[in-house]
Amino acid sequence: MTLIDFANPTRFLTLTARILPWLAGLTAILLLIGLYQSAMAPDDYQQGATVKIMFIHVPNAWLSMFVWGVMSLAALGTLVWRHPLADVAAKAAAPIGACFTFLALVTGSLWGRPMWGTYWEWDARLTSVLILFLMYLGLIALWRAVEDPSRAARAAAVLTLVGAINLPIIKFSVDWWNTLHQPASVLRMGGPALDRAFLIPLLVMAMAFSLLFLTLHLAAMRNEILRRRVRSLQMMQASQRST
């Protein structure tokens, strides 16, 4: 059996049933390790204990963009190959991505108040992430508004690809404009600028949140496949009653 075989919805459900418990367990273990390391991390000489907010803010911020990237790949799958699982993947990812983006914005605000003296500043990074959050909400609204899943899929795929333009804007906003938000300190040329005492808990938390996304995404995709099965069976039931 090749990897492409799992792109079949029925095989996908079988695979998901097998791996979800393991993924959930691994996520929980990694989250516990990450939380312990975050709690034990020393205070930063400038930020003090508020550096602990970074261990949850940064993974959520990374995932807010990563999830849109996943949805963009799925959008290509919908438009180019019309694969049945592509739209399922994009639709299932959107609410999870919206939650990560919301958490990145709010934890960033809670860090900004003591460090910058303000909860919010209309600088390029913060504003572009807020736009990303609004785009997630717009996409979710679009999927809910259009009843026919195939029509909604195409419209959502186009919107997702257009919205992907925002990803490099978010990433490079701190380099292109003079922003209050600090420049990249992990994913940058020349390697991470963080001390190991902060870098290791941050990377463990980033891995834990990535696994959390994978687990939740697979579970949400399974739900979406079942929802579509319910819909098609209800339509069969309705057509049987009318004949």
Place this chain on the structure above:
Amino acid sequence: MSLGPYTSFIVTSYVLVTAVVLTLIAWIAIDYRRQKQRLRELDASGIVRRSGRSATDIK
């Protein structure tokens, strides 16, 4: 472990992330149960999939 003068900001951040993640997990779990329940109801009403399999057979 002392969090200093910014305890409220740090604790609020962690509590909020925990609450949102738990809500997301609960929402997905409840949605799964709801879809399975609907499939059971369709199965009970005699509707079968085009493949001939039962509506509740998810494999």
